Amino acid sequence: MTEATPLAASPIVAFLPVTDAPAALAYYRDLLGLTLVEDQSPFALVFDANGTMLRVTPVGPFTPQRFTILGWHVADIDSSVAALTAAGVSFNRYPGLNDATPLPIWTAPNGARIAWFTDPFGNVLGLTQF
Numbered sequence: 001m002t003e004a005t006p007l008a009a010s011p012i013v014a015f016l017p018v019t020d021a022p023a024a025l026a027y028y029r030d031l032l033g034l035t036l037v038e039d040q041s042p043f044a045l046v047f048d049a050n051g052t053m054l055r056v057t058p059v060g061p062f063t064p065q066r067f068t069i070l071g072w073h074v075a076d077i078d079s080s081v082a083a084l085t086a087a088g089v090s091f092n093r094y095p096g097l098n099d100a101t102p103l104p105i106w107t108a109p110n111g112a113r114i115a116w117f118t119d120p121f122g123n124v125l126g127l128t129q130f
Contacts (some may be wrong), residue, residue, distance in 0.1 A: 009053065011051075011053070012052060013052075013053045013054075013055060014049065014052055014053065014054045014055070015030070015054075015055050015057055015078065016054060016055070016056045016057065016069065016070055016094060017056065017057055017062050017121070017123070018056055018058055018059070018065075018119075018123075019059070019060065019061065019062070019121055020044070020058070020120075020121075021041060021045060021056075021058045021093060023121075024056045024058070024119075024121070025039075026029045026046055026119055027119055028045070028047055028054075028056055028119075029045075030045070031105035032084075032087075032088055032089075033035055034047040034048065034049055034054065034112055035047060035048040037053075042055065042058060043058075044056060044057045044058075047059075047108040049072075049097070054070075059082060064122030064123050064124070065123075065124065066122060066124065067123070068092035068116060068124050068125065068126040069123055069124060070123065070125050070126075071125060071127065071128055072125075072126070072127050072128070072130065073128055073129075074099060074127050074128065074129055076129065077113045077114075077115060077127055077128070078103065078105070079103055080115075080127050080129075081103055081104065081105060081115050081127065082103075084127075089117050090117060090118075091103075091104035091115050091116065092100075092104065092116040092117055092118060092119045092124070095115070099103065099124065100116075103115070104116075104126045111130075112128055112129065112130050113128070113129045114127065114128050114129075115124055
């Protein structure tokens with residue numbers, strides 16, 4: 001058996017690239033409701049994402065990935081999607097996954113239910129109810 005590294009007991013810090021810090025502040029704090037901990041302009045906006053440090057970092061032009069780069073485990077995905085939709089978030093529909101359902105939620109083969117949305121910078125974000 002190998003000994004655990006210091007990383008095994010250390011919290012994760014999440015990083016998210018953006019192109020415009022004021023727009024990111026408006027989206028992540030004002031629309032999604034994350035708590036701004038620190039504005040380290042021009043290096044990062046630091047948010048508390050329920051105990052996880054999220055560093056939203058202005059990086060200049062970049063090509064967003066087509067897959068989920070940040071997600072949340074939610075207890076009730078139906079009410080989470082409804083609340084975020086009411087706040088102005090548009091959820092993604094993917095052909096063959098959730099195109100035939102009333103809500104933009106896909107049920108994975110293991111039973112997890114997932115909904116995706118895209119931030120103003122093209123980053124794909126997700127909600128999952130396990």
